[in-house]
Amino acid sequence: MRKFGSNTLAGVTLFALCVAAQAEGINFADQGKLLATGGVSQVEGAGGGGLAPWALITGYGTRDSIGANVHYTRVNTNDQSLATYGVAVGVFDRVELSFANQEFKFHEGLLSMKGQTRIRQDIVGVKVKLFGDIVYDQDTWMPQVAIGAMHKKNKGLDIPVLGVTGFSPKNLGAKSDDGTDVYVSATKLYLSESILANVTLRATKANQFGLLGFGGDRHDSYRLQPEASLAYLFTRKLALGVEYRAKPHNLIADNEGAAYDIFLAYFPTRNFSLTLAYVDLGTIGKEIAKSFGASDYGSRQRGGYLSAQVGF
């Protein structure tokens, strides 16, 4: 009943916005941004690159319009996989709302339990553009700046063969099953140089993006973590970039470190984009895996990243 209520509210709100837009004589979904300037969907579902959220608002709606997209991302490293799918909406090129679901799995070995073992996490994100415009501010040093938050709810570890469901990351030393990251992003397009740069500062308690919970027995306060992206635009449809994302080390049981990637983003149309990357997520749960008897577990989780986004 409650669900029906919130859906109805969302429906009425969208209808009202649509009527208002029609009355103004504007296109509700104008798809009016330049190609690639909607960015892609980063690993937590926000508009950005692969690892870091960017200051741009997702989708191709201009400030007079709304844009939305769905995405699916899969990261396959030595011993693990992470699948994320989600939906995001950009409203008047000002506010971005995103919802994503993550599922983390182990490939093989004792932890895998025939590929059944998984950790699931839900992420709700909101981002607000404060000032600046990545395209139009070419004659000033001013970047586009946005603030954002991501609320994450870790649903725990499931090992169906053992009848285990929702085994809390608190059992590994985390202090909480849920947490909220707050960040500020500055994105600058140096168009005359065909370069895009982004810097994000994130206050977080998340262990391994939240997959191992929030806060820990080593540290339990918010930490300010930098993230950076640098991309070169080869054509208006193709960009090549690198990213860095620092992560805190809160758990004694997990020697967490920074993540890196090199990505190629392809934008054939405004309705579809494909991102291919090679990622290094750092150590993820090596010590924990060892304690489960997995001796050949990789000290760094490296592998391929593929993300597809469909928008309208």
Add this chain to the structure above:
Amino acid sequence: MNFLLKITGCLAISFALAAPAYAEQSPLMAQFGGVEKLQKMTDEFVELLLVDPRTRGRFSGADIPKLKILLGQQFCQLIDNSCTYTGKDMKSAHSGMGLRNTDFNALAEDLQIVLEKNGVPFAAQNKLVAKLASMQRDVVTK
């Protein structure tokens, strides 16, 4: 011998005089294929704007041949300042048109499409588009 020297001198002088005519074309303009090619691409660009459903409605009553020449001058001026734009400033040229960002971006994209089709390197295109991008503040009024 004397005659030969005189001839050589003449040649040297003519080369010296002729050289600046070539040197005037900046490396960036060369990437656009020169001023003449730029004007041809500008014509093509305007033709595209007139058929693109996103932009064609914005040119009713416009003096198209004049628009082509003025845009050609403007692009040339923005590329290497080797021409003088003789049209109105961007604000008065677009006042009352009620343009939105989507119109501005559609125009920018059509320019990119035409330049791309004519083989202008993307990095060179961006040097021109970057200068046009900041005109959004004067062009877009809605």
